[in-house]
Amino acid sequence: MARILWCDDDPMYSVALSAILGDWGHRVLLAESAAEALKVLEAEPVDLAILDVVMPGGGGVSLLHRIKDIYPRLPTVICTGRDFLFETPLMEIGLSKADVKIKKDISPEDLFDVINQLLVAYGS
Structure with a gap:
């Protein structure tokens, strides 16, 4: 299926979601x-990027902008466990380049739907 970049500083969450995505046939980096x-x-093309908002050493907002500058056609999903961030005006502007914004407590089924919709929309 698709090659998905999952960027999150929480290794337990990443491993769990990586396993779910792998069960669906995706390759997760x-x-x-x-x-x-x-x-x-830089090392390998991906079909979709999922980025955590808050990470040490530069969060998902700056990464999102950098990715969209370099790879403007790469579908991107921003996720956070801090739901209130989506509602702050500054974050709303900063996250406007994301194709989809999700909460970390998204159900696997809803995540599956988000990923498939983006892959279809971008022809991946």
């Missing part, structure tokens, strides 16, 4: 920081 995610993207 994990990164724990923005710098690591950019290295992954």
Whole structure:
């Protein structure tokens, strides 16, 4: 199926979601920081990127903008466990380049739907 970059500084969450995505047939490339995610993207093309908002050493907002500058056609999903961030005006502007914003407590079924809709929309 698809190659998905999952960038999140919580290794337990990443491993769990990676297993679910793998069960669906996707290949998941994990990164724990923005710098690591950019290295992954330079090394291997991906079909979709899922980025955590809050990470040490630069969060998902700056990574999102960097990715969209370099790979404007790469579908991106921003996720957070801090739901209130989606409602702050500054974050709303900063996250506007994301194709989809999700909460970390999204059900696996809903995540599956989000991923499939983006892959279809972008022709991946």
